[in-house]
Amino acid sequence: MPRERLSVVVTRRLPEPVETRLCELFDVKLRDEDRPMSRSELAQALQEADVLVPTVTDTIDAALLGQAGEQLKLIANYGAGVDHIDVATARERGVLVSNTPGVLxxxxxxxxxxxxxxxxxxxxxxxxxxxxxxxxxxxxxxxxxxxxxxxxxxxxxxxxxxxxxxxxxxxxxxxxxxxxxxxxxxxxxxxxxxxxxxxxxxxxxxxxxxxxxxxxxxxxxxxxxxxxxxxxxxxxxxxxxxxxxxxxxxxxxxxxxxxxxxxxxxxxxxxxxxxxxxxxxxxxxxxLPHMGSATVEGRIEMGEKVLLNIKTFEDGHRPPDQVVPSML
The missing domain is CATH 3.40.50.720 (NAD(P)-binding Rossmann-like Domain)
Known part of the structure; x- marks a missing residue:
């Protein structure tokens, strides 16, 4: 029997090619509207997902991580900066954090x-x-x-x-x-x-x-x-x-x-x-309204990094773009 696919929750709308590929590889919950999740919605996502795919608009602090389910094992951030994520607390709870460096x-x-x-x-x-x-x-x-x-x-x-x-x-x-x-x-x-x-x-x-x-x-x-x-x-x-x-x-x-x-x-x-x-x-x-990374090519490459990090993790290996507290 094929193994059960990872449950992935995406907090924002991503470029269509990225969302399509995520759906092909994992059991994905996508957003219908492009607005940031509320704090209660983020808490719910952390309780149900194996992997969370947040963006810079999502603040994932120690209090939210304290509400995460035991099945949460990876936060695959869509973006290079991770200052909106409490990486140290995630690590203490056994949750890996990855990002998308270099492409932008x-x-x-x-x-x-x-x-x-x-x-x-x-x-x-x-x-x-x-x-x-x-x-x-x-x-x-x-x-x-x-x-x-x-x-x-x-x-x-x-x-x-x-x-x-x-x-x-x-x-x-x-x-x-x-x-x-x-x-x-x-x-x-x-x-x-x-x-x-x-x-x-x-x-x-x-x-x-x-x-x-x-x-x-x-x-x-x-x-x-x-x-x-x-x-x-x-x-x-x-x-x-x-x-x-x-x-x-x-x-x-x-x-x-x-x-x-x-x-x-x-x-x-x-x-x-x-x-x-x-x-x-x-x-x-x-x-300008935070347009520095706003190119079609850049946003798709960010998604490809997210996909690679999740797939590598699913295969039992360290995500190539894992972030640890000592890097910050």
């Missing part, structure tokens, strides 16, 4: 560069002018932005995405600087033509663009706090495609409003979709 590197780096260009070249202001029918023709001093070539970019977090941003920035003629928990090997620095700063404060004070590309951990919460933001040059801009919690959003808003920072491009926010309303009022800010 280029997509997120592309979006970081798009935000840099949009802010520095004042693209949204020009777009708004055209959409409102206010353009009356070319003028020598209208909507003057800045040239990217020759500007210094300070990359906060030099992992895969940070390095991809560095390569793109260098192609635009920018001078690449970085701060990271660990310095890169000399050969990698040479290839990227990147200058390392042990002191984040010293780097921030000298850059024209700050690109936030580090993960969200307890040690990076408000890494760009009010004190550090005040070190930035008045004509500098900040771009964040990583996690909103790394930047003190209220302090950033105050400084942008006061003209103490020239501009910002944000794809992530400290309180999820609850964006500071004062940010929306500013013409020197570009706001």
């Amino acid at each position: 590197t280029d997509d997120t780096a592309d979006m970081a560069m798009a935000l840099i260009m949009a802010v520095v070249r004042r693209v949204p202001e020009g777009l708004a002018m055209m959409q409102k029918g206010e353009w009356e023709g070319w003028a020598p001093t209208a909507l003057m932005g800045g040239r990217l070539a020759g500007r210094r970019i300070g990359i906060l977090g030099m992992g895969g995405i940070g390095q991809a941003v560095a390569r793109r920035a260098a192609a635009f003629g920018m001078q690449v600087h970085y701060h990271n928990r660990r310095r890169l090997h000399a050969e990698a620095e040479k290839q990227l033509e990147a200058t390392y700063w042990e002191s984040l404060d010293q780097m921030v004070a000298r850059m024209d663009v700050i690109s936030v590309n580090c993960p969200s951990t307890p040690s990076t919460f408000h890494l760009m706090n009010a004190r550090r933001l005040k070190l930035m040059k008045p004509d500098a801009v900040l771009v964040n495609t990583s996690r909103g919690e790394v930047v003190d959003e209220n302090a950033l808003t105050r400084m942008l409003r006061a003209g103490e920072i020239a501009g910002a491009g944000l794809d992530v926010y400290e309180n999820g979709s609850a964006v500071n309303p004062r940010l929306r009022e500013l013409s020197n800010v570009v706001l």
